[in-house]
Amino acid sequence: MLLSTDIWVGALIRRAELGGAFATVARKGDPRAGAVLVKAVDRRANTARLYGEATRGDGERFWMQPVRSDFEPDLDAYAERAARIDPDIWVVEIEDREGRHFLTEPVEADPNG
DSSP: OOOOHHHHHHHHHHHHHHTTOEEEEEEOOOTTTOOEEEEEEETTTTEEEEEEEEEOTTSOEEEEOSOSOOOHHHHHHHHHHHHHHOTTOEEEEEEOTTOOOOOOSOBOOOTTO
């Protein structure tokens, strides 16, 4: 059984806060079944990464980086386009000294290397 999106997002924010990061909901979507984008920001390095949930052919859920940029305005533009296409989408922003995403599910390797 899958958790509703609002509960899952709350748990992610709590994990980030327990790890010493600041996390917030930048855009609230459908509480039961909205898709989620997670933006992890490292202010010291002035970089960011965006993660979106995907499903492999075998049904396994994982996180991938839908944008090959680490430039925050590029990620924000992607999130805005995604919200126009899917008004139920959530966007969670995490600011962390190390740029951690705090996702516990599998995360695809960084396409930038």
